[in-house]
Amino acid sequence: MNLSNDNKQTRASHRRKRQPVSCQHCRHSKLRCDRQQPCTSCKRRGHESSCSFQPNSGISPSSNNVTRARPRTVGSAATGAQSPVVEPVRNANTPPVLQPELVSDKNQAPPDSDWAAVLERPAPEYDVAAVPDTLSPFSVGRGLSLREILEILPPRSWCDFLVSHFFTHIAALFPILHGPTFQMQYAGFMQNPYEGDLSWLALLFSICSLVLYTMDPNDPKLKGLWPKRSNNPAQELVCLSRRLQQTAMACLSKDQFFIRHKLSTLEALLMVIYNLSHNESVDQGWALLGMALNIGIALRCNVDSQHLSPIETERRRRCWAGLLSLHTYQSILFRDVDMSFLLNIKTTMPADVNDSDITESGISPPSNSHKPTQMSVMISKVRLFRLSTEICHHISGPSRLDPVLSNFDAAIAVEQKHWDDTFLSTQGSPSILDCSYAHWCILQTYAYHLYLLLHRPFHHSQKPCFKPSSRERCIASAATLISIHRQLYEAPLLRNYLFLLNGVTSLKALHAAVALDSCLLDMPEGFDAAPYREELENLLSRMQEFSTRSSVCAKGCRILRHLQARAGSGNRRPQPIDAETQMEGTFEDWTDVREWLDADFINWNLDGTLNLLEFAA
Incomplete structure (x- = not known):
């Protein structure tokens, strides 16, 4: 028993203790907090003297109840009036110091619970880059x-x-x-x-x-x-x-x-x-x-x-x-x-x-x-x-590991062929007479994003369902998606669509960057990753330029800097004991958009291997 507790404390000591995002009043009232001292909301409501980011001392650890989110039904999705389901859910007054213990409990959960958790949207409470009210x-x-x-x-x-x-x-x-x-x-x-x-x-x-x-x-x-x-x-x-x-x-x-x-x-x-x-x-x-x-x-x-x-x-x-x-x-x-x-x-x-x-x-x-x-x-x-x-x-669903991907691959290719016929010139080159080429580029980002999602379960050699062709497809799709991002930034013909890099398109490029990095870390010795690493560095530069206007780019820069630092240090992920279980719960699950947008949840350990994602609970 004592040994188990010591192990928990040892693991907890390596994790960063994340400070509360909102002050006590804003957390209790579900208001957006600008994290000033005192914050704007407390000034407006006359609570300047009691504006505090420290947790209430009267809350005991036993009061921290973690609720697992249930799958959404069609009815709740159709109404859309309910708040997005977030798992795990944290009591608004729970001290952050309890996070390591909860993370340890999560690591013992079955892979299916991890899979459900990593496909959720950001919780508004943790939007640290939110603009003032x-x-x-x-x-x-x-x-x-x-x-x-x-x-x-x-x-x-x-x-x-x-x-x-x-x-x-x-x-x-x-x-x-x-x-x-x-x-x-x-x-x-x-x-x-x-x-x-x-x-x-x-x-x-x-x-x-x-x-x-x-x-x-x-x-x-x-x-x-x-x-x-x-x-x-x-x-x-x-x-x-x-x-x-x-x-x-x-x-x-x-x-x-x-x-x-x-x-x-x-x-x-x-x-x-x-x-x-x-x-x-x-x-x-x-x-x-x-x-x-x-x-x-x-x-x-x-x-x-x-x-x-x-x-x-x-x-x-x-x-x-x-x-x-x-x-x-x-x-x-x-x-x-x-x-x-x-x-x-x-x-x-x-x-x-x-x-x-x-x-x-x-x-x-x-x-x-x-x-x-x-x-x-x-x-x-x-x-x-x-x-x-x-x-x-x-x-x-359970069919995600079905190796028969040809039908979906073919369906995506059919759409791409349709876009070629519709938006490119008869010679297959970009049209300079209208905006057709910009529209073609935008649609292509959807196609390559779908390729990444479709082939993700098969991209890593440590997984029992590994398919080399899927890893190649992921590398090619990620590189092409990042290339389209670069074209939207550089090409004068696309100048009127530069604004797309503020939101959805940069989020897709960030997805592609994490996917590409995951594949490169898994490639055998001797593989020339230099051209891809250069593309990732250029993507970081572009997102830095847009970070003052785009919350997606501002938060994406932190992820890309980590990928860059890890590649420079030569770190590679160790062989896991249970490959399928571990890989479902680590950063290899690059479909976890919530973690990219809430980067404070992640403990970046640049001196060693990348820790498991710390899901705030």
Whole structure:
């Protein structure tokens, strides 16, 4: 008995004691804490003197109860109103000093529990890089009057520019809006802004916020947007973008979107979620996505009605397609919910035509059938949703070790061939006449991400199901995904899509980097890893540049620095006693997106081998 306790204490001594992320008041009230002393929330609530990050002394170790999360059912996923399930769950007043003992208990759990734990999304409580409450799009604060809301909106000339930029460069990536309809709504609003639809106004705010976030802060086109330029235009641009996003949520709240739904409510909500996914973090839009799904069902967007005009029918179909594409982010990056239930909802997809082909009298075929339409990317994303849902359902169940991967590999290759035919020139080269090549690159990131997920169980030689071809596939897919990330950063032809590196695309590249490093550490002596290591170093440099604007890149830098340091020290993982059990619980499980986003959970032991992930409990 004494020997066992000594062993536990010895293991605990090597682990870093993580300080509480939030002060006691913020943890108790479930508020976002900026970790100042005293923090902003305590100042606002008059608790400056009692703002403390030390745990309550009256809590005994016996009060620390760890609750294992149960698998989510289809019903809870469909409602989306519940908070994301996080395992393990920590009592808000539990002292962090108890973590090592709980980690030891976890290490004794069966592999299946580890597999369930590593596929969960980040817990909001541990988002140490969160911006202060005043910049959060969900901290709507007191109710704003319509006059106050309109005063926040940029001047008419700037709104014209931002909306035009959106429909020119961004709308094709998420075409839930019918351009001519939006233009009529916009003109009507500008003529009489005080009589406008608040939910539509939320849509306008979200579009302006998204466009500002996508632009280079030193772009001369932004000159004059601020009365006085600051010494930090990048931070100023981010603050303004977040303020507009926050006001979009204030508009929805003022319009009582929790209980009153119309199509503009759904359009605004989808645009807010898309904005969060690409400029903040995918997991932040999860609760809103559940609400949007239920609103879409309530508005019967998945059911055609004979009483609607062709334009109104297509607007609803596009919103439903947008819902599916946003669920694709959730399914391939977190996969803690089986999205298969959405495949069972029968619906008609939007027509693969341009906005000008849709009129009140009907839908005409596109004038040029050999060119991609404004809906081509969305149609491809919907096909991707169906394929990714099937693949993620496969790899999250007992069939994930089925060695027959050829069917899924072939299905991904079919989609890639379809993209080649649609978005590349007849010679197979990038088109310089439009944005088709950018769209091709974006879609390819999904394909190579799916290859990584599909072949992960077979990539390591220490696993009994090891397949050399899967390791080769992982290396090639990871390298290609990182290469696309580099192209989006370097190629002038793709300059308008640099903003994608703030969110989802960098998260995929980070996944690829961890996968590539895992494979390189397993390669036999004599393998030339230098070109791949150089790509990882360049990826770190790019993420460092974006770290001031992107929480994903800021946290990803810490992971990449560790990979770089470990490669430089020549550390290799020792042979585990039980390969299958150990490999399921270590950093080799590079599908653990939660750990990348919550890097404080990990004890980086650079002097020796990499410790097991410390799941905070």
